[in-house]
Amino acid sequence: MRTLQQHGPCSRADMTRRLGVTAPTVSKAVSSLLRGRMLEEFDSKQDGVGRPARQLRLATETAQVIGLVIDAQNCHLVSAGLDGQLHHANLCIFETPKTYRGLISKVVKFYEQVSNGRAVETLGLGISMPGLIDYRQQQGLLSPNVPITNGQSLARDLTAKLDIGCVMLQESHSLCLAQHHYGDTAGGNSRGLDNFVMLDIGAGLGMGVMAGGRVLTGHSGLAGELGHLPRIPDGRACGCGKRGCLETVSCDSALAWLVSQRIGKSVSIDEIFQLTQSGELSVQDEIRQVLPHLSFAISAVISLYNPSKIFICGRMFDLDEKLFEKLLAATAADTLAPAFADCEIIRASVSKSQGAVAGIIEYLTDSLVPGVDGLFAPANNSIDVATAAAENR
Amino acid sequence: MRTLQQHGPCSRADMTRRLGVTAPTVSKAVSSLLRGRMLEEFDSKQDGVGRPARQLRLATETAQVIGLVIDAQNCHLVSAGLDGQLHHANLCIFETPKTYRGLISKVVKFYEQVSNGRAVETLGLGISMPGLIDYRQQQGLLSPNVPITNGQSLARDLTAKLDIGCVMLQESHSLCLAQHHYGDTAGGNSRGLDNFVMLDIGAGLGMGVMAGGRVLTGHSGLAGELGHLPRIPDGRACGCGKRGCLETVSCDSALAWLVSQRIGKSVSIDEIFQLTQSGELSVQDEIRQVLPHLSFAISAVISLYNPSKIFICGRMFDLDEKLFEKLLAATAADTLAPAFADCEIIRASVSKSQGAVAGIIEYLTDSLVPGVDGLFAPANNSIDVATAAAENR
DNA sequence: GAGGTTTGTAAAGAAGGTTTACAAAAACTT
DNA sequence: AAGTTTTTGTAAACCTTCTTTACAAACCTC
DSSP states (O other), X not given: OHHHHHHOOEEHHXXXXXXXXXXXXXXXXXXXXXXXXXXXXXXXXXXSSSSOOOEEEEOSSSEEEEEEEEOXXXXXXXXXXXXXXXXXXXXXXXXXXSSHHHHHHHHHHHHHHHHHHSSSEEEEEEEEEOSEEETTTTEEEXXXXXXXXXXXXXXXXXXXXXXXXXXXXXXXXXXXXXHHHHTTTTTSOOTTOOSEEEEEOSSSOEEEEEETTEEOOTTTSOTTOGGGSBOSTTOSBOTTSOBSBGGGSSSHHHHHHHHHHHXXXXXXXXXXXXXXXXXXXXXXXXXXXXXXXXXXXXXXXXXXXXXXXXXXXXXXXXXXXXXXXXXXXXXXXHSOHHHHHTOEEEEOOOOHHHHHHHHHHHHHHHHHSTTOOSTTTTOOOOSHHHHHHHHOO | OHHHHHHOOEEHHHHHXXXXXXXXXXXXXXXXXXXXXXXXXXXXXXXXXSSOOOEEEEOSSSEEEEEEEEOSSEEEEEEEOTTOOBOGGGOEEEEOOSSHHHHHHHHHHHHHHHHHHSSSEEEEEEEEEOSEEETTTTEEEXXXXXXXXXXOOHHHHHHHHHTSEEEEEEHHHHHHHHHHXXXXXXXXXXXXXXXXXXXXOSSSOEEEEEETXXXXXXXXXXXXXXXXXXXXXXXXXXXXXXBSBGGGTSSHHHHHHHHHHXXXXXXXXXXXXXXXXXXXXXXXXXXXXXXXXXXXXHHHHHHHHOOSEEEEEOSGGGTOTTHHHHHHHHHHHHSOHHHHHTOEEEEXXXXXXXXHHHHHHHHHHXXXXXXXXXXXXXXXXXXXXXXXXXHOO
């Protein structure tokens, strides 16, 4: 599975060469994965001498997974192949319900729709949601934007309702997994990268850290809460209940807030983009205010995690084409030289939907290997595939 | 090995119960470890019915390791059993030489002395040193206090000279491993703990992070450089070349510097301790200055790593018995509530010597298990024990 | 000293890998 | 067109490692 994820489709013989295990072993493993609908064979015209190879790829025709993204306003539900390719035709968007029970029933309804839309087996559901998530309990802790999930275990409840493997991921962690999975295709060349950071500077400062090939979770999944470092003494109130958190002064929303204050009406970052494009508004002042705080955030990330790459998601950079360069320069001046030199800073280009899908794929892949200590270490190997693997002789 | 490290001496039968592997398997593994001098048997009077068990423990009579601590002024070399117990009688202290070659020859000389002092096999050497260390290259990068190691690979050079396994660890990482190994005995109950942070606020802010059971290294071993977060714009010059780094205002040395400025002569933290004890000096003002910065540091650690415990090493707390409590209170007010609630903050009580020893023991233990991805993942399994294990039938 | 209990090891069995051997499917050669 | 070469994928036998089973050793209790 990992080989196919990292290098794309190949034949059993290719795998033998790549993995350093022998052909019969590959053959047996592949046959049980085929039986478990995790892989599929396909023919491709190829030239060259010798018997033509039967190509293998992650299942896309014979199985699917579903990704669910929960956001403040809307929820997205979309199916995808095990290679992670989203089926855009199968996308459902619905307004985030006002109650937890409403959320469950909406998800169940649209799940049926998406699941039955294609006549293939659905292997699992990945959930990306904002706020703090306790991974040990698999439940939401504190989500200022989607409070209905607080104290609830969406993954467990949906597993019960849908009779399918479900996992819950903090949205930044999901972006991190997305970058890990979709790396090359998304332009960042991060596939298989082991130490990188995904920074989401949209509505708050969200961060996912990939450290040593695993998503850094900390003791209860709260690691990486960069946005709530104290920054401005007695500053603006933050959603977390404190004042002057770093994210109140260094993200897209913070910029939008500053602009809103000045022009006297509430505008979103998207509206600001429109206005600056049409020349009706200049936000250089506000950008100048935000820049040092953002630079501090990145400096902290580099010093504390020593990543080889940082991927940044944010609309802010669309407002001023030189902003990204300015940010790099400001960060360079403020950061420990060897760690900065080690780190490439790049704009990200993955979506939360990809993240949710990557999450469930990671979960399914991990659960094939008992004892592996990935993100989902104590996976209950009760899914279909594992039994198929056991049946293998 | 891990079982003995975590639970102390036990018999083969105890291990069978603890590990969930069968008696013959334990028996075979143990016999090869005995042959490799990693374990030893000892008799202990025990009551109870049945055949008395032969107790096993990590080798202390039959083998030893050596720990080397390099500091600005002095170097310490000490032997220890594989259980990590230091042989204090075998301690050598020498002044840190002015050249790298001088360092090598001094170490070699004292190594011979310590190694031959006891007529047992020496299995490896662990090195704890300050500054930045590139783990991929196994070489020193930048060490303001011991510049002679910059660009040098002490571990490789000593491995060649001494014909023995050597590993190099950043001193904070070594403290982290020490806490992991010595946990219970040192009072912190951290043995086997998987997510904790070791914060050394002595000469600078050193940090070691244990995340998911592994020391967090980042891409090149530079992760955890908390001390060089930018804190005071255009502040005091830091050893790293920048200005106003967090460690210039929040560690024992920073406190000592502030006091030195006021009283007009250079005093160390130890001297300050003497003076405050005798009542000649009060440093409440300086403590008040340092406190918020230190509280920020801890707040950052909690938000970013979500540890279950933080161990702090520092003399500062000896100056004011209420300081530790004040620090906790200040940190609580500034930190994301669930992450703070999750985290216990404790004063540490391990030494760098223990860290160096824990480092080499960890290395030896890791290298027994091919494919394990611990701190020393790509261990070359060329040590004696591994071959002994292979010979086992 | 007989019987019970616990410990540790030897021998046979099962599981998962490897090596070896071979059939299948294509291109190349004569 | 038939044989040869090359590469692919699988079946069978073997090897290693762990397990199950059986049993000897060492101590306590009665």
